Amino acid sequence: MRRFLVLTTLLAGLPFSHTALAESTFSLGQTPGELPKTAVPSSYVIDLKTDLEKLTLKGKEQISFEVLTPTAEIVLNQAGLVLSRAVFDGSRGAEIFHDNKAETVTLRLKKPLPPGKHVVDIQYSGPILETPNGLYINDYHTPSGEKRRMLVSQFEVADARRMFPGWDEPVFKATYQLNVTLPANDVAVSNMPIKNTQSVSGTEKRVSFAVTPRMSTYLLALVAGDMGSLHGSADQTPIGVYAPNGLQEQGRFALNAAENILPYYNNYFGVKYPLPKMDMLAIPGNYQAGAMENWGALTYIDNVLLFDPKNSTPRTKELIYEVVAHEMAHQWSGDLVTMGWWNNIWLNEGFASWMEIKATDKMNPDWDIWPRQHETREATMSVDALSTTHPIQQTIHNVSEANSAFDSISYGKGELVIRMLEGWLGEDHFRDGMRMYMKAHAYNNATSQDLWNALSKASGQDVAGVARSFTEQPGIPLIKVASTCANGVQHYTLTQSRFAIHDPKAAPLTWSIPVVAGGPNLENKTFVLGSEPVQFDLPHCHSPFKLNLGESGYYRVQYDDSSWSGINTEIANFSAVDRANILGDQYALFRAGKAPLAAYLDLAQKLTQGNEHDIAVLEEIINVLSAIDTNEHGSPEQKAFRDFAITALQPSMQRLGWDAKPNESVLDTMLRPSVIGALGEFGDEKISAEARERFNKWKVDPSALAPNLVGVVTALAMKQANEADWSFMANKVRSTESTELKLRLFSAIASAHSPELIRKNVQLAYSGAIPNGRVAIALSIVAGASENPDLVWKLVKEYESAIRGHLAPWAQDGFLPSIAAHSTTPSTLEALQNDPSVQTSSGAKLATEKAINSVQARIEAMKLTQTQIRAWLKK
Known part of the structure; x- marks a missing residue:
């Protein structure tokens, strides 16, 4: 899964346990979890009848399972479902006990089931949700303005239990045969091809899908709606892209990417993609997960799968390629071979994050991807240096903690450590080890130790001795x-x-x-x-x-x-990546009190005035100058520092200009908005005036701005926005059906500084203008971009009940901490700590602790910066 949440960044590195796990190879008995392991499933046959008007589902289910230890109780997961009947082996009825807090149901028999194979038939009912988790509805409008309703599933971490009762933990792999009754005109897609369609009535049909391979519950998928599609193939595997009808052609770039990537992965992993098809589905807007690797039915929020030449930027194209490569990597690492429990989620996400960059770089060498991973490195290390970090492999006790584990340590540090191991062992040895690992654990589960053993065998090195020092301890x-x-x-x-x-x-x-x-x-x-x-x-x-x-x-x-x-x-x-690396370490040493800020600024000045052109180096400098500017807020030296920063970036601006040059590199096209945005933030009057002029032209003629300048120009204009400007932009946010453009324009409008417009932005975020799956990130963006997080906190608390109704359960824990994390005001932080919601789960407590710690570190950085910048500016 590829999560695109500010929450993920702000709240990454939550403190679970700093104790090394001393993990062993996979075994069912030693795998952590919440369900008893007295029985294990082997297959599910699920029959669903959906009512998309009443938002209800009715289900019949037959589960084949094996009892390992005699038991009179079978405990399954369910969340929000009501089981009305459970019969074992065709004749043995069971009492049914729901525990909605624990998200379980216990089926109790009068006599124990003996060891061996058994079958249970279950009837149940439940809701179809409106928040983006479990089985939910996604309402959207077509390009022509017609309302449509799509049925979507999102089950990771633990939401399969909202569609059917079962063993909803990754260690309990089984096969699935899904049947579903749907509106007759809907196109339905699941993990496997359709094997049969029957007309139920003039308005409904029953679709039956083929049996899946053995896999974990969270990988099952169902999407149905008014969809069009594109089709291709690679290595004899059919590949499809599905999108809201009329938009499918925008999936052409992603389809071509998948056709290039699949043969590369087939060869790299040494195991050919095992399913009979691979579909990628664009979910319009309301998709909080970002992207999900459901085996054979990969789902994406539409703005990371669809490329629209009218609105999309070069960075969008790059992001689409990376996310497609990420989710496709999961078809092996995560789907074919799955971690036993969420303490090893990094095996999924760290590996896929590394592989997405490796594949994207191989197919697009002109994008200079690896040097630009410097930004990921700095963001990850800034979290890993704090006291609230955690090991890559962490102790996970429950679902709340599992949701919090999808953070920059699992993704970013996991990626960077894997890259380091590959560099140490060599590409061939590392690849050979991955092939051994995939073949040994296909259709099963694994631990990190299983991976270390395979890499050691392939390379002849003691991989565990090196790797475990990075994965089993923090920092x-x-x-x-x-x-x-x-x-x-x-x-x-x-x-x-x-x-x-x-x-x-x-x-x-x-x-x-x-x-x-x-x-x-x-x-x-x-x-x-x-x-x-x-x-x-x-x-x-x-x-x-x-x-x-x-x-x-x-x-x-x-x-x-x-x-x-x-x-x-x-x-x-030195090479560009080494220049960026030297700079990054130097600023980090300043943050740690081990080097003066002057050392960084002297280097930055030398490079920017010395014809520095590289995007990785310049974006490193821009990011640090922006951080220093934030730390200088309210300081008497801020104006002098901004003058220096403007001077430092002027050579880049003069080289790039406002408009693209004939045959310029894609990297310069990407860099231009970063330079313009930074200069505008630092108060360059010429830049601000030009942005205002271009904004006014764009209001009359949307084609007056190149797509990659829309975000930066509108954001600079909105800093001093009046009511008319805000109303124009808000109407654009409400009316545009393009998720990519909608989110870009909301990020711009979030830069409005006046208290009244900040209030309007908070209200806009949960008004329905922004899809439910992006409400939490939208409010966090307002808290940061408005430079008034304390007001945003007060407004969010005022509207909290209404806002929370838009959020999926797994977004609830980090919601308030993601707002307060932008503040440095003691009263706001105290209000967060005392808020009843942060005591509701261990995940919420951990998110709060992380937010408080990050703010304290930022306050320390502000004091350190303001102390040292004065002397450097005088020099």
Whole structure:
């Protein structure tokens, strides 16, 4: 699953357990979970009758299962369902006991079931939901304005139990044969092809799908509605793209991407995609998960699957490719081989995040993807450095905690650690290990240790010894480089410690760190740094010798003055990714109190005034300058700092200009809005005036702005918006049917600063103008972009009951913390801590703790910045 939530970023790194798991290979008995393991399912036959007007479903279900230990009770998951009948083995009736709080139902027999194979037949009923989880309805409008209703499923983490009773944990794999009665004109798609369609009446039909392979409950899928489709194939596998009727042609780019990616994955994993078809479905707007890897029926919010030349940008195209590659990678890592329990969700998400970049880079080398992963690295490490981080492999006790585990540690750190392991072992050895792992655990479950064993066998290295130091303990290693020069020889000593921000009591930890080091005209050195120092000599003093070449390692580096001098002098001669890496580490060292802010600013000034063109380097600088500007809010030095920042970015603006040049690179097209937006934020009067002029032209003629400039121009215009500007934009948000454009325009309107317009934006967010699946992120955007999070907090609390009615259950825990996380006001943070909602689950408590900790770290950064910037500006 690829979640696109501000909540995921703000609330990532929740504190579960810092204790190493010392995990073993997979076994059913040792797998954590909430259900008893006295019985395991083997197959489900599910027959659903849906009523899309009354929003109800009726179900009949037959489950074949095996009893492992004699038991008179079978405990299944259900949420919101009412079971009316349960009969075992054709004749043995059972008493039915619902526990809605635990989301279970207990079927109790008078006599125990003996070990062996059994069957239970169940009748039940339940609701079809309006929030984007379980089996729900998605109301939308066609391009011509007609209202349509789509039936959609979203089951990860634990919402299959809202459509049918069952063993709704990933370890309980089974086959599924789904039958569903639907409106006669609806197009229905599930994991497998349709095997039969029968007319029930003039208005209804019964669709039967083929039996799935053995898989986990959360991967079952059902989507039905007024859909059109495109079709292609790759490696003899049919591939389809489904979208609301009339929009299917916008899926052409995603279809072509899938046709290129599938043969690559078939070869890479050494196991051919095993299902008879692969469909990708665009869900219009109301899809909170972002994207989901349902086996054979991959679902996406429409703006990450459909490319509209009129509205879509180059970054949209790149995002579509990445998300398609991500969900397709899950067809093997997650679907074919599945983690046993959510403590290993990183095996799904970290791997898919790494594979999406690897595949996208291979197919689109001009996008320069790997160097631009520097932004992912910095965002991930900023979370992992705090006291509220957690190991990649974490203790998960319940569903609430499982939902919170989909964070930047599971995704971002998982991706970066896998990349480091591949770089250490070599691409061929790593791939061979993945092939062994897939073949050994196909249609079954696995743990991280199973993966380490396969990689060790393929490479001959002790992979677990290195990998577990990164997956089973939290935090970031810091490598310290010390050197001395004597007789023309530079002597280096490398040691390690733990890197932390705003965590004076961080536990000391030791990692086994794969290191790649070198520099311009220097021979590379590779080694693993453990608890003992590593020492070596170079034949020249003050060489530009750098660790973490290519930014392939997950660690920070701190150089002493002697080691730093050569890097500082030669920084322009390093590759772009290494320049970005040097900058990123330098700012992080400042945040940790280990280096002055001046060291970063001096480097940034040298590069920006020295003809720096690379997007990864410039966006690193833009992000840090923006962070410093935020930390300078209200400071008497802010104006002088902004003048410096404008000067620093002027060479880039002069090179790029406002409009695309003939045959310019796609990277320059992507960079332009970032530079314009930053200059506007820093108060460049020429930029702001030009943005206002272009905004006024765009209001009259939407084609007056290139798609990639719409977001930045409208956002700059909205900062000083009047009532008429706001009303124009709000009407655009309400009326546009393009999810991509709707969300882009809402992000712009969220920049309005006046209190009255902030109130209107909060109301707009949950008015129905924004799909339910994006309400939480929309409100978090308003809290940040308005620069008045305390007012947004008050308004959200005022309208809280109405807002929560739009949110899926798994979005409830992080909702209020995602608003308060933008504030630095003690009363707002105290209100969050005392709010009754944050005590309702362990997930909510963890989200609150994370939000408070991130705010405290930001306050510390503000004080540190304001103290040091004054002296640097005077210099």
